Amino acid sequence: MAWEEPRKTGMKYRRLGNSGLHVSVFGLGGWLTFGGHVENELTFSCMKQAYDCGINFFDTAESYAGGQSEVVMGQAIKKYGWNRNDIVISTKLNWGGANGEVLVNNHGLSRKHIIEGLRASLKRLDLEYVDIVYAHRPDRLTPMEETVRAFNHVIEVKGWAMYWGTSEWSADEIAEACGIAKQLGLIPPIAEQPQYNLLHRGKVEGEFQRLYSRFGTGLTTYSPLKFGLLSGKYNDNPDTPPAGSRFAQDDNFINSFRASYYGKTEWQESIEKSIKLKTIADRLNVAQSQLSLAWCLSNPNVSAVITGASRPEQVVENCKALAVLDKLTPEVLAEIDEIVGKITPDPARQD
Amino acid sequence: MAWEEPRKTGMKYRRLGNSGLHVSVFGLGGWLTFGGHVENELTFSCMKQAYDCGINFFDTAESYAGGQSEVVMGQAIKKYGWNRNDIVISTKLNWGGANGEVLVNNHGLSRKHIIEGLRASLKRLDLEYVDIVYAHRPDRLTPMEETVRAFNHVIEVKGWAMYWGTSEWSADEIAEACGIAKQLGLIPPIAEQPQYNLLHRGKVEGEFQRLYSRFGTGLTTYSPLKFGLLSGKYNDNPDTPPAGSRFAQDDNFINSFRASYYGKTEWQESIEKSIKLKTIADRLNVAQSQLSLAWCLSNPNVSAVITGASRPEQVVENCKALAVLDKLTPEVLAEIDEIVGKITPDPARQD
């Protein structure tokens, strides 16, 4: 259909799960970069490059860079005057947006925080509404009914969002939210935002297997390169993040994050798999990062893969992964399964 | 009842299906004319003439003339200071209002487009609300529940419309929308806007046969003259649209539209029927166009027939068709059925 190629960018779009919303198959996310270690001018350039490549989906969160990620994204949207009706802006709530201040109620998925948090996000974004608001992790101590009612409230009554989704919820939690929404006649979540990549496929392909057909759950996945590992950049220097990358920063969060991975057995095993995957990329004559991105898209349940970028060139590079999709023949995918391990659906849970 | 003859114009009014809304049996529509090839001053004259004839129903769409049809209609309403509480303004959503720009999300029946689209329509119309907002074709890739919820939202929460309807939906789609609305306790569509004329009666009289009693669906029909053919103006020159008519314009849309009809077998067959119908019109001593318009109204499930006009005189001519209604005796109607073919309801689907 004509709708599939607007602006002649070559970008592809998918409906987000069973919804009527179209997202570009690559989204641009602001975690650790925008409002953080990336200068604002460079953020603007990355966003402009993304838009020019056909990306219409921009993802942020109240907690990214203490709220600054939202501020900078909002400035870019205004600066470039994009048609608000065409782009998809998402944010996420759970950890509050205040700069590191630990507070009593300014977090979680209570009615109070969902309403107050989204209001604060919109103020930082300087927008009337976002397209998707995600629950940025489950809150197991708040009744699910309170959370579902509150998301329905900000969408249906306040008009502050068009849709809501979840992030890193379990299949049971998503099913509970959908069930409560159906029972109360409220709006269910339309999408989940999980980690998904060649080294982390169990949840999306196993645990979630029945969500797609039962609830029409869409996926906007993050960490397609597993913090850069699947680009191959650690293949030779396992414990040294490249200069300029997110993990080369020196701050408390990054340091502890890095320490929890580098040098550990799982990290070493991952790098061994990455080295094997590189041989496939080389044979297909594509960058390893593009192979990794395209592999995520080869799963039809994935609507969009959220990528990060510190420089506009990275955006262009990432988008080239679209061209790799055709090279992922059943034979190549089987070869990849050999390396990273195949997910066998639990027969007891099949539809 | 006294209500039936306000302003002493002789116009007749019908409730729109099972609703409490009254529409004049002739409506004035802005397709291809208002904001398009008809100058604004002439549009104003047509609308004033229509109002003076007792027409209270004006129909437009976000996509007509790239949104300009709404702009001009809104200006006329302001210009003449008509009582907003008495007139019925409808618009339609699906194809977006931006001038030909192909966009990713600015179309269809997603929650996002219904909300954003209607907001944009109201801005162009410079109105607080329309009376009816139509889904201007089905959107088969958006879940029906999302669409029904969104129409309910703009009516019940936003107050941007009084009622909603469909246009060129199938009977099954209308029934699904009504069923979902009932199950969720939301507002169902009250009307469908199909093509309906002497040469195109199957859908209204066949496929839709059970909708009227089951859901109280009302009809506001368009194309009563089949693009002018049933006025008899092609009887002598089958392939030449009269100067000044909509189909005499020279632009891409019209040219391809014209090419898909003129000279084709179906077109020729239609003109042959038109020539036979003329003999009936002549015998009844009425214009063929008036016979064609009155025939539409002889179907009691039709609440309003939407007509187009480039000149005020056409409006007056069309309204004279009301006087023809009495001449459509059972015998004349049977004679017409002989020419155009009668619709035999499917017994398996009868009530």
Place this chain on the structure above:
Amino acid sequence: MAWEEPRKTGMKYRRLGNSGLHVSVFGLGGWLTFGGHVENELTFSCMKQAYDCGINFFDTAESYAGGQSEVVMGQAIKKYGWNRNDIVISTKLNWGGANGEVLVNNHGLSRKHIIEGLRASLKRLDLEYVDIVYAHRPDRLTPMEETVRAFNHVIEVKGWAMYWGTSEWSADEIAEACGIAKQLGLIPPIAEQPQYNLLHRGKVEGEFQRLYSRFGTGLTTYSPLKFGLLSGKYNDNPDTPPAGSRFAQDDNFINSFRASYYGKTEWQESIEKSIKLKTIADRLNVAQSQLSLAWCLSNPNVSAVITGASRPEQVVENCKALAVLDKLTPEVLAEIDEIVGKITPDPARQD
């Protein structure tokens, strides 16, 4: 309870049916007087007198005096600065508020008219909301569901009213509205406003008998003196309305109204009953009008009796009827039944 005697006026208050709203047992209505033949200054005096007597319930309608009744009432409320939280303002919708102009959609109980009509009423009243909005007659051609949804909408979404009621609906229509509200989870009507007096008791005591316990329907009754007849003022001159009274006016509506009663058999029979009732009033040493008013209140299903007044003294006189209530012993009530006829509930319809 202390609440029952605020402002030490001696006025009594009742909950309106099964609701939490308190109305004074006498209300003041604006039909044919306020905004009509009574000068504004005199209207203000009547309303002030009513308030000073403890009346907190003021009733008007969009159609009274072409909307002027609402205008004048609104001015009085502002002028005297009464506590908005304590008074009960009601208006009624069905016949439109435009000065006699016959319109297509500006009447009835369609969603369009309920929303547009109440908005116009509030503008005339210069209030943010009324306490009760009544459907001022049924509209049998609009689906009940549309009407119930629209009243729920103006109360629950718009905040333009606190409660809704009906006026001169049949028991079946009220039951249908309550049933639809229950099925859809919407707000049901809390009260009906029927005519009720010594000569017109069948509907309230017969047809409505099951509404009170099944739906908690409250009653605000009008015409307690049957257009003055039950004050005894026609006892001696059956066909001559006293100077200064509403029926002494000379305009089209009054003239035709008067002609439909005066001199007719029913009118004569009514006056004969009135003459007999006077003997009871004389024996109890009370004005006949006060006997008639008190009799209405002796029915515990009546929450408020709406009275009219052209002069403040009438308000004071009417309120004195409260003192008559104690004199209506079972014996006196039986004696009255002898004269006017007793209503025997239909056993088949008893609870």
Place this chain on the structure above:
Amino acid sequence: MAWEEPRKTGMKYRRLGNSGLHVSVFGLGGWLTFGGHVENELTFSCMKQAYDCGINFFDTAESYAGGQSEVVMGQAIKKYGWNRNDIVISTKLNWGGANGEVLVNNHGLSRKHIIEGLRASLKRLDLEYVDIVYAHRPDRLTPMEETVRAFNHVIEVKGWAMYWGTSEWSADEIAEACGIAKQLGLIPPIAEQPQYNLLHRGKVEGEFQRLYSRFGTGLTTYSPLKFGLLSGKYNDNPDTPPAGSRFAQDDNFINSFRASYYGKTEWQESIEKSIKLKTIADRLNVAQSQLSLAWCLSNPNVSAVITGASRPEQVVENCKALAVLDKLTPEVLAEIDEIVGKITPDPARQD
């Protein structure tokens, strides 16, 4: 979890019943003090001290000091610029906020008073919303459905509150409200505010026993010291309130309140128990008031204990009771039961 110790104050927080809202285990209430006999500057100091101790929950009511309690609390919130998203403000509706004026409708739990009353409270508080609005006693003459609908309305439609609760309702009334909310799909009450202290435990531990698991009802309890008695300050002078205390004031309300307790048999029996409790406090080496406060918190169904204060030092003293909680071993609690009497749940009502 990190959330449990914000601002390093040592304060503890609990979820309010089954909700997602966190309240400090001690709240500060404004009954009889703020806006009343305590000067505004002192009120500000008390509130600041409470906040500095980690208290985030401030409780007032429309009727406290004729509305002045709300005014002063609102001024303090503005004055100190606390993060609105972190604090919990509650008010209560039932008795109206007008200075002692007895009115007809400005009280109770009708839709009219809940809407008008909360609007007036917010104006006095100068806030957009409160976190919890309580029904400040049941209103047995208003249908429960009207009350539940109205609380849902101010929360869901108006956005004037985040949650609602009840105060001094019976278990049956709370269960009815929860049942109606469930049946209609509306928001149920999340908490009850009862009196609860060593001498008044029957309702919380007996009558309410099934509410906690069935409806997740949370408790914010008041009068933990039984008007000071459980601080031991009457141990030696049973009938003399200490200078400066609330009950040392000389006004009509206090005088009649005092007269209903002092010198009565129950009062004497209570003081005898208080004297025995002091021996436990002495042995544990804590103030008797702190023992009494800590005892309330030893009940896990209690989310917050609302305390009053006329001076900042009292706030500090009260908060020290947290340290006593660990000393309430099963043995100590059993010893206390011996003195004040143990509540034996009704077996017929056990879950």
